[in-house]
Amino acid sequence: MALSLEQFVQSLDLRTLPRVLEIQSGIYFEGSIYEMSGNECCFSTGEVIKITGLKIKKIIAEICENIESCESPQPFELPMDFPGLFKIVADKTPYLTMEEITRTTQIGPSRLGHPCFYHQKDVELENLTIKQGEQITLNSVEDVNGELVVNCVIVRNQQNHSFTLPVTQEGEFYECEDEHIYTLKEIVEWKIPKNRTRTVKLTDFVNKWDSTNPFPKDFYGALILKPIYEIQGVMKFQKDIVRILPSLDVEVKDITDSCDANWFLQLLSTKDLFEMTGTEFPIVAEVIEAPQGNQVPRNILQPGKIIVIHQKYQASRILASEIRSSFPKRHFLIPSSYKGKFKRRPREFPTAYDLELARSEKESLHVVATKAFHSPHEELSSVSVGDQYLVHHSDTTEVLCEGRKTVVNVLACEKILKKSYEAARLPLYMEGGFVEVIHDKKQYQISELSKQFRLPFNVKVSVRDLSIEEDILAATPALQLEEDITDSYLLISEVTNPAECWEIPMGRLNMTFQLVGNFSGDTGSYIVRALIEEITEEQYYMMRRYESSVLHPPPLPPKHPPVKETKLTLLTLAEESTAEPPTSPKSHCVATAKNPPSTGAGLDPRAPIGCQSDVMSEKSKCGALQLEAPV
Template identity: 50%
Template sequence: MAQSLESFIDLLDPTTLPRVIQIQSGIYFQGSVYEMHGHECCLATGEIIKVIGFKIDKVKVESCDGIENTKFRNTVELPLDYPGFFKVLADPCPYASISDITKSIKIGHNRLGHPHFWSNMDIQVNDIFIKEGEHIVLNSLAEVDGEQYMNCTVIRESQNETVRLPLTYEGTFYECEDDQFYTLMEIMEWKIPKQRRRVVKLAKTLAAWEPNLLNEYLQSDLSLVPVYEIQAVMNLRKDIVHIPSNLDVEVVDVTEVSDINTFVQPLSLIDLFKRPDEDFPLLAEIIEYPDQQHIYNSLKAGKVIVIHEKHFAKTTIVSENRSDLNKKHFLIPKSYKGRFKRRPREFPTVYDLELAIKSNEHLHVIATKEFKSDYEEFSSVCVGDQFIVYQCQSMEVSCEGDKRIVEALACEKIMGKDYEKVLLPTYIEGSFVEVIHDKKQYNISDICKDFSLPFNVKVSVRDLSINDNLAALPSLKIEEEIADPCLLVSLLDSPSECFNIPVQRVNMSIQVMQEPARNVPSSTPKTIVEEINKDLYYRLRKYAKSTLHPPPRPPKKPQSPITSTTLRPFAPQPRKLNPPKSPKNSPTEMPRNKPNSQEHILDITAKTENILHSVTITEHVKERPDHSALETDVALLKAASLAIDVENLNLSDKHDYEYIDEDKIEDLRKQLNKNDHQNKKNCKKKRENH
């Protein structure tokens, strides 16, 4: 049965590839092939095509009046990396069974692959009862005794329930409302249902993106339609053709009546790497090879190559030692013949020193930042102090009355011709620069083997076998050694030219030939220093060793409780009877961008002194029959002194302190004056009675 190409791809299960289709009604694009950017747009009626893959190329956005109204007004195409966030609207059409959901929605171990649904009727599964409207999270597929189930979680306020629903379970299931925001790439990968439209709402745009085109869409719902790029092979062509899925073409699936082996069977380098070792060596022809990968300029489409073996090659990630964002990144193979000399390293903390002393030699550093120790067990640091770092050890320090274990480095402080043994805690936020005494020259393998990375070097002897662009750089940072999956490849007509081809970074399509490869010994691979872009650099660096722990947090400094003696002393002064009242400002009404205003702090200090002075006068009364009043005074004084810690306020601190409501200070003052007046009145009455 014929169907549109777009519908065929939308329903196609990637696990059933390859599929053979026949064009029922062709199309011819009347234009230059250079305008189509390598995409195939001329398909004749009756032509046979083998589909070997497909991927989402872009997204067609259609504006609609509502979720159920599909009268579209305009269409805009957006790339997958569109800088914005979208809110996914729930699909109003129900699903008839759990199986229907799994056929339409992608379910996986990723957090995005756990869709939420609810049922419009109660569900009883074994001893678990699911009420109507409760959220059911679909987690993963499972098979028990030959029957397939869906592992689910029922979201409840008290405790979530785990339940297993059979795929054959029938009911009426609706998609739950989703309050999360997603990028266009995330929606296309996880949230696009098959044979259904996904309606979203644009929540936020992170950058300017043709605002004239999107202004009319901001207030309406958007329907997303993916446009696929199909990779296919034709009978009379060896190269892979790329066909957009939105061509006006009707096709029919003829896989069952076709011989797939009559087509060219292109393979990627990753596909070849998955083959067993017994398949190598093998002979292959390059079908497709991008021109931008010029570092392997001998490899071109149509060349016949011998693939000798697969292996993991040791490669080192190296970056230009600069502080700006324009620094270059390189991949250096183990066969690099250049030599390096050491360059001084910089260590922002003592913890970084601990990581660096794992090599066999001791570390000599100079401090470039001052540090004052709060504990007598540890040494303070001044700018210019020199240390010989030996090893890490644990120390017991007293902190707020408790004994705590703190990691510290055992060092020797250079004092002229003498040495003083000191301890430096690993949490010091100082700065140290390495002193180099080593004049040796090292190759790349020795550095990765004998020293802790990262490691600063400079090329002292360039590799004369290549155009060594590393020698022109003043300083390099050797960051990490990785195992790169590679294929050892040589040209059939030039066996001496041999390459290590990284399968994850080189896009090449080849066809394995039926003729067996001759057992020709491979020569030494050609040394290639590869400069990589930032995207590839960060993609490789994310696989860094995860055994390193973050720097330790410093122990809390002991702080004495705040009392009236911790405030600066003052002489008793006559209290002003009617101090001027400031305008009423609540803490939320005060401006929060001036927390360090010195005038405001001095004003608060003066008010605090007035309060404390009132209590001082009261305490001079020798006879206090009303003990509750005295307790009230003390409580109010504590509240005032805790609220206004003048001595501990740091004018250079950037913390967001709250201002104190001056009305509260005024209420405290009135309460103290009232208590003082009552106490004097009681004392006078007592004397008269005596």
């Protein structure tokens, strides 16, 4: 049965892609127009196209003054790279079957692909009853003995209960409220159900927006996002990627079941390669589409180049950022094979709690205070600008708080005097300022730094990597090594030189390949070249948000009015000291640490235990800066 192209797209189940369409009829102006590699071309009746994907080409936004009844006479296009942060407003239109949810909602392996719904009534299963309003998380869709089912989970009493629901399950399923904050790109890729609009609330901006702001001044309200789709496909016996708007006025017929597989060249995206099993490699492929400005040398990834894709695997990288006062900062992914050498640079610590996070059992942390702190309790130490400390361990002590004794978490230190030491106790909730004093002159490889020191860690390249033509790290004034991450890579080589291989990231290079065949050459030993990769601000933001295994809470302000402060010049304090501090005799060591009592779920360890309710009330509202792990 013939359908208009728009009707076909509306009824398309993305799980059934690819689909093969035959052009039936339409209104032509010397043919129907579509775009291919930036050129205008035309269809003819009887032409065949293989639909490989459906992407959102652009977003039309409407300002929504009242979420209950949104009306805006002036919709406008929102750039896809718009750096805003949004909260999603739950859709109040029900889904009547699980099949409708799976057909229109992205369900995938990442945490972004795990949507949550609730049901209006209890749902009786064989071994479980889903209660009315209980949050159901959808993790994946799979085929079990010819029947499609959805793998789900609910959480009760902090315990996960897994179960499956058939896609034929009927009912009234509603979206759960979502408290997370998303970028526009995340919403476009994961959070806009097909054939529906999405209402969102603007909360903040990731970074400075240089282009014309499309919103009224100080606007932080609701928007309706309407996607404009683009069909991606390939023509019969052609290898160029075709991009068509669904509004093209043609009728089509789905002939997937009767087409010949040999009509189309086998095109693979990086996503397709990621889903292949390891036994399907190595393969020979031709590059069809490649990103501009890739860092692999000798133009290996240029269109038309024949390459060998040896395998896919996980590789480790150190995420690093340039240390500078001005923005934007540059961000890098450094492989463990980097042969340059680093020297340590002083770190800055805004609070005593940051000292606790940075201290190490291998060496004493030596710091200089850059802010004054007046202790409200005799049992705790006051700090003057220029005081020097050796940081030892966390501890607890009792203080009088509002007329009663309260246990406070503290940092046990030694204050360095001219010829001796003095025991000091700094409260973890203290908002201060400290700069590290470096006595270590050793030069380190990147692999040594990640093993010996706790990240984040400040360094400067002292010896550039002579094995690469241009060492982009050597030009940076200083770097902060932020965290060790694991990412997915493809190992590729030229077909004429399979012994020299290059790692290319799967998630940051959107490429298309044509499968040529299996590789029959020698797959024995080869040399792997891993490049330093400079990433964008958006890519950095996403990594800090999703790759961090541990997100430490941001520092809290002090629980008493701050005293008048005087700051030293950080440049003066940060100079590497050539004089070692006095040797700390055992007689001057601070008392042995006690085991800090548990503060309970949701309470902050930096605050006095007796005043936790005050701390909870002082926590700031959820905002953009809380999405990134603190540096």
